[in-house]
Amino acid sequence: MKTVEKFFRKTAAYRAVAADKESGRTSHSYLIVTRDEAWAREYLKALAKLIMCEKGGCGECRACRLIEKENYADCEFYPKEGEKITADGIDLIVSEKCYVKPLEADIRVFAIAGAEKMNLPAQNKLLKTLEEPPKNVCLILSATSDYTLLPTVKSRVKRLEIPLFSAEEIYAEFEGRFADKAKLKTVCALCDGRPGEVESLYENDAVSLSVGECVSLLENMKKSRDIAYYSGKLIKKTREEFSTFLSAMRVVMRDVIFVQEGRADMIVNSAKAGEISAIAEKYRQGALFTFLGVLDEVTAAFEGYANQTMLADRLLFALLEENYRWQKL
Numbered sequence: 001m002k003t004v005e006k007f008f009r010k011t012a013a014y015r016a017v018a019a020d021k022e023s024g025r026t027s028h029s030y031l032i033v034t035r036d037e038a039w040a041r042e043y044l045k046a047l048a049k050l051i052m053c054e055k056g057g058c059g060e061c062r063a064c065r066l067i068e069k070e071n072y073a074d075c076e077f078y079p080k081e082g083e084k085i086t087a088d089g090i091d092l093i094v095s096e097k098c099y100v101k102p103l104e105a106d107i108r109v110f111a112i113a114g115a116e117k118m119n120l121p122a123q124n125k126l127l128k129t130l131e132e133p134p135k136n137v138c139l140i141l142s143a144t145s146d147y148t149l150l151p152t153v154k155s156r157v158k159r160l161e162i163p164l165f166s167a168e169e170i171y172a173e174f175e176g177r178f179a180d181k182a183k184l185k186t187v188c189a190l191c192d193g194r195p196g197e198v199e200s201l202y203e204n205d206a207v208s209l210s211v212g213e214c215v216s217l218l219e220n221m222k223k224s225r226d227i228a229y230y231s232g233k234l235i236k237k238t239r240e241e242f243s244t245f246l247s248a249m250r251v252v253m254r255d256v257i258f259v260q261e262g263r264a265d266m267i268v269n270s271a272k273a274g275e276i277s278a279i280a281e282k283y284r285q286g287a288l289f290t291f292l293g294v295l296d297e298v299t300a301a302f303e304g305y306a307n308q309t310m311l312a313d314r315l316l317f318a319l320l321e322e323n324y325r326w327q328k329l
């Protein structure tokens with residue numbers, strides 16, 4: 001079984017659809033909501049297999065194999081990989097393709113990926129079909145969040161939430177597949193509950209670089225003039241690198257708190273244990289907890305596309321100020 005399917009099977013979403021199918025009441029539409037963008041389309045495939053395969057997604061039958069290749073006549077994926085979702089594309093599905101009878105299965109499934117990117121005309125086209133679904137048609141959608149979707153669309157689809165998974169659960173699934181176990185452990189903590197990120201994070205040196213950078217920043221930031229130096233480095237990062245940096249900072253912070261709590265055995269970045277102990281000496285725990293709060297705010301603002309320079313400065317100032325404030329208490 002594919003790794004993504006193993007994760008899918010752990011979810012309440014999977015159980016809900018399996019129960020629908022079991023009772024012969026498969027919904028005419030489902031919406032998968034997952035923050036794991038890298039796997040959004042993969043979850044959609046897993047759902048299509050669950051709905052269409054006689055054994056609920058065996059991975060081996062003709063339907064499963066063809067769905068995997070996005071090549072099954074009765075299960076169409078839209079848009080094609082690398083293409084954009086458009087109102088015309090949705091229109092073609094809902095006004096024509098939906099009315100073609102299935103060729104070999106008993107239903108036709110339309111899998112629409114990246115539904116959060118649908119504009120209003122596209123959503124309105126879709127809405128008509130969701131209101132009066134043709135017989136033997138199932139529309140399945142995936143989205144990284146549903147706040148761009150019309151309330152009328154949301155109310156007509158059955159929502160399936162893919163949760164974030166714990167670092168331990170993710171590590172357990174990937175353990176046998178990667179040589180460097182220490183690095184994998186860091187990656188699993190860094191992926192923020194999204195197993196679809198593991199592979200690219202592991203292959204990417206940005207992870208070890210970011211961890212090293214966070215450690216050296218926490219060790220060496222002393223005066224406000226240091227802010228300009230670190231800020232200069234942070235604003236040169238691409239969005240992706242900055243995002244990895246924020247995740248790395250959270251993991252390193254957690255390690256530092258573990259050391260302060262006398263649980264050095266729990267730290268993720270064991271290769272940097274010495275530096276992390278030194279940082280644990282330098283910062284008061286109150287400062288670290290306040291800083292973690294700021295880190296959460298900055299991460300949320302970053303996901304909402306706030307200005308990277310401003311966020312970098314906010315983070316660095318908070319680190320310095322909080323440490324200063326808590327030392328004085």
Ligand SMILES: [Zn+2]
Binds near residue numbers: 053059
């Ligand atoms: Zn199958």
